[in-house]
Amino acid sequence: MYKEISKELISFINDSPTSFHANETVKKILNQAGFTELVENHSWELKPGGKYYVSKNTSALIAFAIGTQLDQYSFNISAAHCDTPTFKIKPVSRIVSDNRYHKLNVEMYGGALCAPWFDRPLSVAGRAIIKNNDRFETKLVNIDKDLLIIPNLAIHLDREANNGKKYNTQIDMLPLVGSTALDEKAFETLIAESLNVDPDTIYSSDLYLYPRSSGTMIGLDEEFIGSPRLDDLQCVFATLKGFLEGKADQSINVFFMADNEEVGSSTKQGAASTFLIDTLSRINQNIGGNDERLHRALASSMIVSADNAHAVHPNHQDLSDPHNRVYMNDGVVIKYSARQSYTTDALSAALFIECCKKANVPYQHYTNRSDLMGGGTLGAISSYQVSITSIDIGLAQLAMHSSFELAGAKDTAYMIEAMKVFFSTHLEASDAGVIIAK
Structure with a gap:
């Protein structure tokens, strides 16, 4: 059972x-x-x-x-x-790195363990507040795709990584979402398209990162649940x-x-x-x-x-x-x-x-x-x-x-x-x- x-x-x-x-x-x-x-x-x-x-x-x-x-x-x-515990996306979220990378500006929500968030597919979910005529409505957001990743630094560039690592959430934990070849409003446009609304009608949002991994049964007799x-x-x-x-x-x-x-x-x-x-x-x-x-x-x-x-x-x-x-x-x-x-x-x-x-x-x-x-x-x-x-x-x-x-x-x-x-x-x-x- x-x-x-x-x-x-x-x-x-x-x-x-x-x-x-x-x-x-x-x-x-x-x-x-x-x-x-x-x-x-x-x-x-x-x-x-x-x-x-x-x-x-x-x-x-x-x-x-x-x-x-x-x-x-x-x-x-x-x-x-x-x-x-997770990471929340800040209101002004776009960060351009080296004129090549489009990252999202995030801050830690709760006391998350940082290390497990690296090198795994992530996406974005939460809520957006939409103006519809004279009403403000809440709409749920869930981008159902592998959208983001926080890439680790290669061992060749950090030889002491396995001897203990202190993470800076403003530097190390920023997820990569695309390249700068994309339009600078590409992320906001994606959110609007997922809700089938005009981007200008989205006044604010509470958006968070979440791991794309589904839960699973683990163990010789499937006696554990991982999720x-x-x-x-x-x-x-x-x-x-x-x-x-x-x-x-x-x-x-x-x-x-x-x-x-x-x-x-x-x-x-x-x-x-x-x-x-x-x-x-x-x-x-x-x-x-x-x-x-x-x-x-x-x-x-x-x-x-x-x-x-x-x-x-x-x-x-x-x-x-x-x-x-x-x-x-x-x-x-x-x-x-x-x-x-x-x-x-x-x-x-x-x-x-x-x-x-x-x-x-x-x-x-x-x-x-x-x-x-x-x-x-x-x-x-x-x-x-x-x-x-x-x-x-x-x-x-x-x-x-x-x-x-x-x-x-x-x-x-x-x-x-x-x-x-x-x-x-x-x-x-x-x-x-x-x-x-x-």
């Missing part, structure tokens, strides 16, 4: 070269599942048993399914991010599947796909924004609740922040904690940090372990080496705005933040089953301050 799920995941990732495309891919899946799209600046009319979703910035998205027994409702929330953007579209895919398959009549299930996690989340569509709490508040008000009812619901709620974790590296085992070590295909990873960069505590861990046990899926515990600092997560960032019980989980992977990453093919199915149970569980705070799972 895991091989079929992996093929579905690869297709999902291929359809989602940027966060804008991930938003569109998820919307199509939700529409097929009978969800109704809401618009932030319109009035909402929600009803028990209803299924809805709302987008922010055409990149972030929140979907929710309302239970039918709402006397003691709470929110079961998953959070994952749809952006990935761009596994961090964090693997978790987006798994939590979405669990959300669609789960059902809790006494709960409101919420799927949150945030943008801009790789650059700190401090945008209107990021986890540090009020997008999530604003949506929860509107749901509460729309089904007849007041501020008091919202606070009661949040006290019984839980957020599962899903972002991939570092598997023990086969060539660098010493960089993992001596005992809290995680491996691909060994199950869902529960992440812990004494400094609370991961939000897991004893209560949230116990609640999620119970979900794994009910789903009959394996789970494992992860901490960073005590002398190595890990990254932040959506769980910790979301807590700035939504103060509820939270856990950080993920799936073990190698080559995180590379242009091509590696994960366990079985683990996607494990997370789907665990999240299905989570979204089928009603949580309720007791007088003793302990959440009861039913």
